[in-house]
Amino acid sequence: MARRTGYKRRIWPSVVLVLLVLGGVLAWIYREPIVGYTTVGTAYGARTACSCRYVAGRPLGDCKKDFEPGMEVVFLRDDEEAKSVTASVPLIASATARYRKGYGCVLDPWDK
Template sequence: MNARKSFIRRRPFSSLVLLLLVIIAGLIWNWRVQLQVFPSIISAYTAKEYCSCRFVMNAPAEYCHSYVKQWLPSTIDEDSLSKRITATGLGRESTAQWEGPRQGCRLLPPVP
């Protein structure tokens, strides 16, 4: 009998887990820019779509809340006088402003 078996033969499950961790680490490194931007997408989508629902389609607030509801939680603050929507999700905040009947809503640049 060979006393020196390879690590893979001695521990096949551990070897598979180690290989999967290396692959996942490689994917995370490859997609690092996209993963950093993802949290901003949630709040931006919510602000823009809610603004369009409320001020372009003139739908009631209850309908628009259900229209933009996502699996990930977000909060919505509406300023009806200035027609501005601020949405927060995953720790990021985005604001959309109604520009007019022909322009609709647009996202405002983040405040530093």
């Protein structure tokens, strides 16, 4: 029995390494759709949360109720001084919407 336990201990690092490499390859293959969906998701999140916060006057924590299903990875940050909300998916995309009197919430231009 002791021999089998030692074998299991040696195989786990290899299994973890194979899974990490496989995950990296899949992320590389699907990078364009991932970046596209996160860019759209953060823009939608920033605009929706900004309107919720500065047009409707609701607290930022309440604004996630307005998000579509699947947007759990979008994080919000509020800047009360600038009257803006930034939505981001860490390490991939972010977007900022600012409240402008007479226009409502407007997205900042995207960098290309």
